[in-house]
Amino acid sequence: MKEIVISNTSDGSPHRGGDAQRAEGVCLFDKIWNAHIVQQVEDGPTQLYIDRLYCHEVTTPQAFDTLRDKNIRVFRPEQVVAMPDHNTPSDQQERIDDPIGRKQVETLAKNCAEFGIRHFAMGTKDNGIIHVVGPEKALSLPGMTIVCGDSHTSTHGAVGAIAMGIGTSEVAQVLASQTILQSKPKTMRINIEGTLPEGTTAKDVALYIMAQMTTSGATGYAVEYAGSTVRNMSMEGRLTLSNLSIEMGSRAGLIAPDETTFAYLKDREYAPKGEAWDKAVEEWKKLYSDPDAVFDKEVTYRAEDIAPRITYGTNPGAGIAIDECIPTLEEIDEADRQQFLSMLEYMQFQPGQKLEGTPVDYCFLGACTNGRIEDFRAFASVVKGKKKADNVVAWLVPGSWLVRQQIIDEGIDKILEEAGFELRLPSCSSCLAMNPDKVPAGKLSISTSNRNFVGRQGPGARTILASPLVVAASAITGVVTDPRKL
Amino acid sequence: MKQKFDIIQSTCIPIQIDNCNTDLIIPARYLASTTRDPKFFGDAFMHDLRFDADGNAVSDFVMNKAEYSEEPKKGVHEIIIGGQNWGSGSSREHAAWAIAGYGVRVVISSSFADIHRNNLLNCFVLPVIVSREFQQELFETVAANPQAEVRVDVPNQTVTNLSTGHSESFDINGYKKYCLMNALDDIDFLLENKGKIEEWEEKR
Numbered sequence: 012m013k014e015i016v017i018s019n020t021s022d023g024s025p026h027r028g029g030d031a032q033r034a035e036g037v038c039l040f041d042k043i044w045n046a047h048i049v050q051q052v053e054d055g056p057t058q059l060y061i062d063r064l065y066c067h068e069v070t071t072p073q074a075f076d077t078l079r080d081k082n083i084r085v086f087r088p089e090q091v092v093a094m095p096d097h098n099t100p101s102d103q104q105e106r107i108d109d110p111i112g113r114k115q116v117e118t119l120a121k122n123c124a125e126f127g128i129r130h131f132a133m134g135t136k137d138n139g140i141i142h143v144v145g146p147e148k149a150l151s152l153p154g155m156t157i158v159c160g161d162s163h164t165s166t167h168g169a170v171g172a173i174a175m176g177i178g179t180s181e182v183a184q185v186l187a188s189q190t191i192l193q194s195k196p197k198t199m200r201i202n203i204e205g206t207l208p209e210g211t212t213a214k215d216v217a218l219y220i221m222a223q224m225t226t227s228g229a230t231g232y233a234v235e236y237a238g239s240t241v242r243n244m245s246m247e248g249r250l251t252l253s254n255l256s257i258e259m260g261s262r263a264g265l266i267a268p269d270e271t272t273f274a275y276l277k278d279r280e281y282a283p284k285g286e287a288w289d290k291a292v293e294e295w296k297k298l299y300s301d302p303d304a305v306f307d308k309e310v311t312y313r314a315e316d317i318a319p320r321i322t323y324g325t326n327p328g329a330g331i332a333i334d335e336c337i338p339t340l341e342e343i344d345e346a347d348r349q350q351f352l353s354m355l356e357y358m359q360f361q362p363g364q365k366l367e368g369t370p371v372d373y374c375f376l377g378a379c380t381n382g383r384i385e386d387f388r389a390f391a392s393v394v395k396g397k398k399k400a401d402n403v404v405a406w407l408v409p410g411s412w413l414v415r416q417q418i419i420d421e422g423i424d425k426i427l428e429e430a431g432f433e434l435r436l437p438s439c440s441s442c443l444a445m446n447p448d449k450v451p452a453g454k455l456s457i458s459t460s461n462r463n464f465v466g467r468q469g470p471g472a473r474t475i476l477a478s479p480l481v482v483a484a485s486a487i488t489g490v491v492t493d494p495r496k497l
Numbered sequence: 498m499k500q501k502f503d504i505i506q507s508t509c510i511p512i513q514i515d516n517c518n519t520d521l522i523i524p525a526r527y528l529a530s531t532t533r534d535p536k537f538f539g540d541a542f543m544h545d546l547r548f549d550a551d552g553n554a555v556s557d558f559v560m561n562k563a564e565y566s567e568e569p570k571k572g573v574h575e576i577i578i579g580g581q582n583w584g585s586g587s588s589r590e591h592a593a594w595a596i597a598g599y600g601v602r603v604v605i606s607s608s609f610a611d612i613h614r615n616n617l618l619n620c621f622v623l624p625v626i627v628s629r630e631f632q633q634e635l636f637e638t639v640a641a642n643p644q645a646e647v648r649v650d651v652p653n654q655t656v657t658n659l660s661t662g663h664s665e666s667f668d669i670n671g672y673k674k675y676c677l678m679n680a681l682d683d684i685d686f687l688l689e690n691k692g693k694i695e696e697w698e699e700k701r
Contacts, residue, residue: 049697050690055672058690060697070589072531077684086694098529111529118531162588162612176612178590180619180683188687190694194670196611226516227582230611260585262611326516326585350515443525443587452550462586464520466545 036301039267040198040233043173043298047156049190056192062155064185065141066093066128068119069445070160074183075122085126087189092150093123094131096140097445101408101435104134112445126186139411139437142166142379146250146275147413149282153268153295158185162257163379163461169246169253170276171268171298173233176257196262197231197307200300202238205314210495212389213248214381214459214478216240217255218320218330220312226328230260232308235300240314241266246275247385254380258327258461267299319493321366322463322476324354329463331366333481333493339363357465358473359453366475366491373456374405374486375468376479378442381459382410384417386479391426393483393494399431400489406448407432408440432486444469457485499621502677505602506648506659507575510565511639512543517579518586519613521546523595538591539598564643569600576647578635579606583624584613593620603649605656607632618673619683625649625656625667634658651678 037045049058071093078085085091098112107113116133123130131137131144138144142163145151153171158164160182167174177191184191203216221228234256241249249266256264266272273292276282283291322330323337329351331337340362343351355362376382376390387409399405407427409415415437418424424434441448442460444467450456452471459482460467463474475491484492514521527541546558554561569575577596583606584592593616596604602622607629609617617624627635638645638660648657651674657664669677676683687694 049693052672055670058687058693060694069528073533073590076533081684081688083688086691109529115529115531160588160590162586164588176588178588178593178612178616178619180590181615184684184687187684188691188694190687190690192672192683192687193615226585227608227610230582230585230608257586257612260582260610326518347515445525445529462518462520464518464586466524467520470524470545470550 036304038198038200038300038304038306039171039235039265039298040173040263043154043156044195046154052192056194058190059156059193060190061158061185062090063151063157064091064182065145065157065159065164066091066119066182067097067141067159067161068095068115069097070179071122071182072115072118074160074179074186075126077183078126078186081187083187085128085186088127090189091128091186092131092145093119093128094138094141094144095119095133096138097439097443099133099138099438100447101406101438101440102447104436108447136412139409139413140379140382140439142254143382143410143414146170146246147279147411149276149279152276152282152291153272153298158191163254165256165262165264166250166254166379168256168263168265169249170272171266171295173263173265175262196233198235199229199232199261199308199310200235200237200306202309202311203236203240203314204238204311205240207240207314208318210319210480210493211317212478212480213244213251215317215320216314217252217258218322218327218476219317221255221259221328222330223312224259224310226258226326227260229256232261233263233265234259234261235265235267237267237300238311242269245385246271247383250383251380255327255461268295319478319481319495321481321491323358323360323366324351325357325463325465327461327463327476329354330476333367333491336363336365337361367493369455369491370489371403371457371475371485371491372454373441373450374403374482375408375441375456375458375460376482377406377408377410377440378460379410379439380461381479382408382414384414386459387414387418387423388421389479390483391423393480393497394430394432394487395426397430397487399486402489403486405432405486406435406441408435408448409437411437441468443467444472450474457482457491499680500602501680502623502651504648504650504652505575506646507572508644509576509578509635509639509647510560510574510601511578511636512559513580513636515580516582516585519584519589519592520586522584522592523589528589528591535594535598537598538594539600542595542599575601576603576605576649577601578632578639579604581607581629581632583609584617585610588612588616590616590620593617593622596620597622605632605635605647618677621677621680623649623651623677627656627665627667631663631665634661634663
């Protein structure tokens with residue numbers, strides 16, 4: 012491949028979306044991107060250095076096969092962390108009954124042993140969903156570049172990192188070289204200003220933004236979330252917000268690190284300790300968008316306009332405030348009506364219908380979106396002293412063993428138990444129907460996960476996306492319920 | 498899977514679904530496999546729209562209609578015309594493997610999700626972005642005449658509706674174009690640049 016000309020540009024001039032960079036100020040995304048440029052390929056992508064690669068069992072077996080084909084080792088195994096999460100059952104973790112899923116989980120363990128990669132095995136205290144475990148163990152840190160063969164890698168951007176989902180070919184590239192070839196995305200800042208109304212969470216903020224800008228509104232952009240609402244959010248809330256960036260089309264969702272970030276990361280397992288910590292924080296404090304930074308696009312939303320939300324369709328952007336009705340046909344653009352009607356046909360809903368009060372069959376609390384301690388606290392705050400509705404099957408699935416332990420330490424498990432709920436074992440669970448937690452065809456689920464796609468929770472399953480508060484209220488009444496009215 | 502790109506002239510499969518996410522392109526249950534067999538993934542392409550729960554072909558789905566059901570071969574159904582925001586959602590490269598495994602070499606749409614677009618390129622399937630008007634014209638042409646051919650000229654970066662003569666140019670960076678035309682992988686390029694990576698690490 013000698014014909015390709017390489018230039019080493021120290022200013023990191025990108026081949027598109029770079030107008031922001033020539034302005035005086037530099038945005039957070041560009042600061043981190045520029046600090047990781049190995050080289051700029053002429054009339055081509057950037058070769059970007061990757062600090063952390065996460066591997067799960069689903070999107071890596073073929074990548075390790077590529078390494079074996081080429082007879083090469085993992086270039087920087089100490090920067091790679093692996094754990095199974097998609098296939099792991101949430102009722103017991105002694106075994107995986109499905110032979111194909113079992114083989115995939117075993118293959119990850121074997122690959123990690125062969126290539127010298129740190130592996131958090133199923134059922135051990137280190138295991139959980141990658142996007143929950145990474146931040147809570149401080150394996151994801153401010154200023155890092157982070158990739159994983161999983162679109163919800165955007166989650167880790169909440170600590171102030173560039174974190175992006177990639178494909179399996181790209182996983183192989185990173186395993187082989189600790190770098191990746193990427194075209195620089197454009198930059199977008201989403202400001203959310205003000206105080207969130209009662210019963211409204213980070214999940215509702217994300218569902219609101221998606222409904223405003225559609226599920227492709229941020230395609231081609233890396234998003235930075237800013238504004239007073241975000242500054243006042245807990246780390247868990249920020250992780251939920253960044254997690255859902257991909258549902259707006261953005262591969263990356265960054266939040267500038269601040270005291271909330273530092274307090275969250277301090278003393279966690281892999282965080283720098285002592286003097287190294289102080290030094291790291293000094294560096295991390297430089298990670299913000301300069302006041303005069305220019306973005307390719309900037310939008311601002313008001314927190315007071317946001318309410319508890321639910322989705323009615325088969326993409327996460329098809330949503331409404333919980334006390335609103337599904338749009339009528341007349342309210343939908345003519346070009347979109349066919350898709351609108353086919354979504355409603357699948358969901359068995361009618362245009363103009365009010366969903367509040369609709370009976371639900373399944374309730375799911377968990378996933379990389381809402382499987383953290385704060386989500387369980389929120390759920391428990393609603394169900395405390397009440398009883399689960401008999402018509403509802405509820406899956407309450409912590410995002411990691413650390414979260415599960417914290418739930419028990421705080422006595423939340425007792426509150427849940429008294430209300431008729433069972434706390435399950437860490438797993439991706441019912442988010443994507445790759446383990447036994449599948450919603451049967453035709454059943455209606457209200458879920459804290461991230462996708463309401465056709466068949467996502469199981470072939471023929473119908474999904475309403477909502478916050479932990481809305482799911483908790485609905486689990487008590489057995490119908491779609493506004494937590495403010497319970 | 499790695500065929501050199503030059504000019505592709507073929508009939509098309511119109512999949513007129515906006516926001517066709519990768520869960521639709523390949524359902525999650527096919528993701529647990531550790532195989533690299535193109536046929537396994539090709540058979541799973543659009544599976545739950547092509548087949549009902551009992552495995553019977555869904556007769557009114559476009560890929561099962563007589564005029565579009567022939568499996569791709571040179572000049573036949575090598576091109577998909579997809580709805581806007583093609584490949585949104587999950588990063589699963591299995592979706593690109595399914596498209597490649599089915600035998601498709603080009604996907605034309607007015608917009609692609611970012612991760613899926615990269616995955617297609619890495620699987621030697623060319624994503625071609627056209628205007629919404631041209632996308633609509635192509636859907637209309639193919640609906641009126643399933644034998645209509647579209648020509649994708651990679652060296653000149655043009656896509657032409659041979660029925661109307663209308664043509665648009667499409668973007669692809671010089672590096673990737675060179676890779677596609679010479680069937681070269683990104684990973685080989687990166688491996689050739691190990692020295693630069695170590696140099697970067699040292700001066701970090």
